[in-house]
Amino acid sequence: MPWQDWFGWFDATDYEIAREVLQRGVAALALVAFVSTLNQFRPLLGEHGLLPVPELLNATGGRLRGPSVFRWGYTDRRLVAVATTGIVLAASVVLGLPQLGPPWLPLVVLLALWLLYLSIVNVGQTFYGFGWEMLLCEALFTVAFLGSQQVPPPLLVLIAVQWLVFRLEFGAGMIKIRGGREWRDLTALMYHHETQPMPGPLSRQAHLLPPWFHRGEVIGNHFAQLVVPFLLFVPWIGPVPVGAIAAAVVILTQLWLIATGNFAWLNWITVVLAAAAIPDTVWHAVIPAIPASSWAGSGADVTTSPPWWIAVVLAASALLLVLSWWPLRNLVARRQLMNASFNRWMLANAYGAFGTVTKRRIEIVVEGTLARSPGDGGAELDEDWHEYAFKGKPGDVRAVPRQWAPYHLRLDWLMWFLPLGRMWEPWFEVFLLRLLEADAATLRLLARDPFDGAPPARVRVRAYRYRFATHREYRASRVRWVRTLEGEVLAPASLGSPVED
Known part of the structure; x- marks a missing residue:
């Protein structure tokens, strides 16, 4: 034959x-x-x-x-x-x-x-x-x-x-x-x-x-x-x-x-x-x-x-x-691994996603200011602070979220993980330092730098609860998100002060 x-x-x-x-x-x-x-x-x-x-x-x-x-x-x-x-x-x-x-x-x-x-x-x-x-x-x-x-x-x-x-x-x-x-x-x-x-x-x-x-x-x-x-x-x-x-x-x-x-x-x-x-x-x-x-x-x-x-x-x-x-x-294991590779060549891997679903959306918002000291009486004036806008991560409550996939915005994705685990990651500390330095390469990862390339005097980090606006809320104020302040993650910090939680 x-x-x-x-x-x-x-x-x-x-x-x-x-x-x-x-x-x-x-x-x-x-x-x-x-x-x-x-x-x-x-x-x-x-x-x-x-x-x-x-x-x-x-x-x-x-x-x-x-x-x-x-x-x-x-x-x-x-x-x-x-x-x-x-x-x-x-x-x-x-x-x-x-x-x-x-x-x-x-x-x-x-x-x-x-x-x-x-x-x-x-x-x-x-x-x-x-x-x-x-x-x-x-x-x-x-x-x-x-x-x-x-x-x-x-x-x-x-x-x-x-x-x-x-x-x-x-x-x-x-x-x-x-x-x-x-x-x-x-x-x-x-x-x-x-x-x-x-x-x-x-x-x-x-x-x-x-x-x-x-x-x-x-x-x-x-x-x-x-x-x-x-x-x-x-x-x-x-x-x-x-x-x-x-x-x-x-x-x-x-x-x-x-x-x-x-x-x-x-x-x-x-x-x-x-x-x-x-x-x-x-x-x-x-x-x-x-x-x-x-x-x-x-x-x-x-x-x-x-x-x-x-x-x-x-x-x-x-x-x-x-x-x-x-x-x-x-x-078939009782403790199934999700997204795991069993060899150095990343072949025949295990996959899975969203075994649990987050019930509340917490967004980490990074702000900067040109003011080198707090306002009169030692109080911080919120109008002196301006948000850094990310390309895909929710920020502006009026903005329509964009379609990015299949393109992958890696910084934006990791920002989502921050409030789910350790709020402070080594890369995030360096990221804040790069903002204080007005590092051009880092700023290109963002959608908008509120200071147009100038270095801010200080940055701070806050956590907000975000939820989608209802149809009634959208008709009343044209917002797509409703957000409430959860707390301060990082008090105002400058290049001369430690950036830590």
């Missing part, structure tokens, strides 16, 4: 469109991630950043949690080179250029993107400590083995992507069921739209929907995350494309999250990855203008992939299968 007959199962001839969506979509999000890094890494983590990478390397002796090209030394110039290279390589995949060549060409390009972004994440510290960072790394590695247009998409790699979506969705569902009571009594989404890290332009409208709708949202979420993921692995039952329908449910729920919040590329990449379960036949039936697969007539009993390529894919699939033991065990 010819060797081609032994591997007739290897080619997924009806998933050419899925491959295009997966490779180009993941590369597009990698492009966004590298642009975000180019714009924000240096003021956050660069040589003069809030958490400088050179200090990390000195403290650890170069022993990082995983591989990184910065292990042998970091400079801002080297960071720019890495990010720029990532942008160029990602753009080439988005344009489909490597896919025109032999199957090893997109493999090399996407693996290079994986290693470059892994290098950044492994020195990114708390600013790169989000689950979607390791998710992007794993996705880049996995879709690299989908090959080029010269070979059919490998079935094993599509299954690996489906397994990734399963861990994303089912892991998040299990975290919620095991987490806060609000997910079990169906009240979680009565709070979430208001208290999520970075609301979007439609978040207030979603929050003001009636309670019965929010309970329905939670029920729909549980169904989409705890039931639907199992159906991704069932391509067809008779004439019914079960896997494609399951993927559609995942996509629709993720589009709702995209419309009502800003979660970087988490929801966007889930939409892209879900395409792994949609065959070309379904695409063509839904959109007749989409042509049928060019591989459809090649037969299912004989492979057209070369033996070396089959060997490469089998090796990668075996690696992912072995590494999957740890996230699988985590899914």
